[in-house]
Amino acid sequence: MSKVFSIPHQKRKTVFDRVFGRGHYTFETFHALRDVSLRVEAGEFVGLVGRNGGGKSTLLRIVAGIYPPTTGSVRVEGAVAPILELGVGFNGALTVRDNVFLYGVLLGVPRRSLEVRLMDILERAGIGRFEDARLETLSTGMRARLAFTVALLAEAPILLVDEALAVGDEPFQAQCISDLERRKEEGRTAILVSHDFSLLRRLCPRMVLLDGGAVREDGPPERVIERYRAL
Amino acid sequence: MPASPSPRSLLRWEVMRELALSDFRLKYYDSVLGYAWSMLSPLLMLAVFYFVFRFVLGVTTPGYLVYLLVGLVCWSFFQDCSYSGLTALAGKAGVLKAVRVPAGLVVAAGVLSTMITLAINTTVLVLALGLAGRLSPLAPLALLPLVCLALFAAGTSFLVALAGVQFRDASLIWSVLLQACFWLTPVVYVANAGPVAELLYLNPLARCLYLIRWFLLYDYFPALRFVVVTVAACAGTFVLGVGVFLRRQAAIPETL
Numbered sequence: 001m002s003k004v005f006s007i008p009h010q011k012r013k014t015v016f017d018r019v020f021g022r023g024h025y026t027f028e029t030f031h032a033l034r035d036v037s038l039r040v041e042a043g044e045f046v047g048l049v050g051r052n053g054g055g056k057s058t059l060l061r062i063v064a065g066i067y068p069p070t071t072g073s074v075r076v077e078g079a080v081a082p083i084l085e086l087g088v089g090f091n092g093a094l095t096v097r098d099n100v101f102l103y104g105v106l107l108g109v110p111r112r113s114l115e116v117r118l119m120d121i122l123e124r125a126g127i128g129r130f131e132d133a134r135l136e137t138l139s140t141g142m143r144a145r146l147a148f149t150v151a152l153l154a155e156a157p158i159l160l161v162d163e164a165l166a167v168g169d170e171p172f173q174a175q176c177i178s179d180l181e182r183r184k185e186e187g188r189t190a191i192l193v194s195h196d197f198s199l200l201r202r203l204c205p206r207m208v209l210l211d212g213g214a215v216r217e218d219g220p221p222e223r224v225i226e227r228y229r230a231l
Numbered sequence: 232m233p234a235s236p237s238p239r240s241l242l243r244w245e246v247m248r249e250l251a252l253s254d255f256r257l258k259y260y261d262s263v264l265g266y267a268w269s270m271l272s273p274l275l276m277l278a279v280f281y282f283v284f285r286f287v288l289g290v291t292t293p294g295y296l297v298y299l300l301v302g303l304v305c306w307s308f309f310q311d312c313s314y315s316g317l318t319a320l321a322g323k324a325g326v327l328k329a330v331r332v333p334a335g336l337v338v339a340a341g342v343l344s345t346m347i348t349l350a351i352n353t354t355v356l357v358l359a360l361g362l363a364g365r366l367s368p369l370a371p372l373a374l375l376p377l378v379c380l381a382l383f384a385a386g387t388s389f390l391v392a393l394a395g396v397q398f399r400d401a402s403l404i405w406s407v408l409l410q411a412c413f414w415l416t417p418v419v420y421v422a423n424a425g426p427v428a429e430l431l432y433l434n435p436l437a438r439c440l441y442l443i444r445w446f447l448l449y450d451y452f453p454a455l456r457f458v459v460v461t462v463a464a465c466a467g468t469f470v471l472g473v474g475v476f477l478r479r480q481a482a483i484p485e486t487l
Binding site: 089 | 241245246249250252253256257323325326327328330331332357481482484485
């Protein structure tokens with residue numbers, strides 16, 4: 001499977017150009033992914049590593065169905081919960097409650113179950129009874145914890161996590177890791193992108209190194225990490 | 232712990248509803264008058280246009296004030312609705328790049344939030360007309376052209392949204408087109424017969440406004456053909472706008 005982006009030299013073309021211009025647009029193609037072929041079995045936890053710009057996020061977005069692949073195809077058997085960015089759609093001007101509902105629903109959690117579990121969510125995020133406060137009144141850390149708590153409600157069998165764990169204080173991170181471990185025991189599937197090798201070693205018996213849009217290594221953590229360091 | 236699995240269609244509806252409600256809440260957030268703004272702006276326009284048309288240009292049509300009020304409520308909806316298409320996708324770029332939400336759902340949510348405003352405004356309008364004894368017996372029929380207006384505005388909004396993603400100057404062009412559209416629709420002036428009206432009938436938006444006023448105020452039922460063509464034109468615009476958008480929506484998140 002490959003993904004090619006056309007990156008126009010102009011940010012976006014204009015109608016004016018199209019009608020009065022010479023009609024030629026200059027653009028470059030960027031191969032974000034080149035002939036990537038991966039198979040992740042149900043119940044596997046796979047760590048995706050690589051330098052910035054290596055294609056990790058693009059791969060997750062394609063698996064999540066957010067971007068269509070340019071060539072090739074992706075087959076995903078089961079519902080996917082993409083946690084690519086924490087607090088998607090969060091708006092500081094809305095209340096904590098409204099943000100929880102909006103974000104939760106975007107992640108595929110039914111609104112009904114969000115309503116039932118609102119207090120539980122706030123307690124786990126350590127926010128107490130501020131459900132009617134505007135989100136902007138919470139600290140950055142609290143916002144991130146709230147986002148992650150909601151994100152963990154997404155009970156899809158397949159999880160895609162993009163560096164989302166790099167937030168929150170230590171107890172919170174520990175909670176997140178134990179939550180992921182629980183999912184692993186439950187037999188769910190996950191692809192985790194992270195630069196935190198100790199975290200990945202703990203959760204992922206298999207790692208994949210992506211560089212320049214291609215798979216450079218695929219196997220046990222030590223081999224992949226060694227290869228990564230040699231880049 | 233596991234959230235009960237629900238059918239995809241239900242979740243999509245929930246996503247659209249949450250997006251629309253948050254749009255709606257944000258629009259009136261932190262303003263002293265809150266929701267009243269959405270009524271105040273047509274009312275302010277009403278005062279200005281009434282002054283100009285009645286006293287400067289000397290329009291003597293009986294009931295011009297009510298005629299103008301209906302026109303401005305409908306027009307401000309069309310303006311907000313089509314404009315929401317222009318801003319919805321860019322405003323939700325973060326969401327579209329991080330969650331699998333069809334781009335069409337985001338545009339639909341923006342459209343829906345302006346429809347909430349239209350519903351409230353027309354309810355207030357109809358109540359006021361009723362209290363003033365100006366409501367025609369045909370008034371319930373006005374629901375049909377109102378739905379047509381909503382369909383036409385929604386279809387336009389989807390087309391404008393697509394243009395907004397593809398062309399940087401779409402918002403500039405749309406503001407000019409919107410001005411043109413305002414004057415090619417009998418919002419503030421009266422054109423009830425003659426070749427001018429015939430020409431205006433080519434504009435589906437104008438047809439909606441004619442029908443809404445005839446049913447709501449003038450107790451007049453036109454030839455059935457007029458109604459049918461209006462319904463067809465508006466439904467057609469809706470199908471065209473949504474159809475063209477859906478064909479291209481898969482590529483939208485990466486272009487934002």
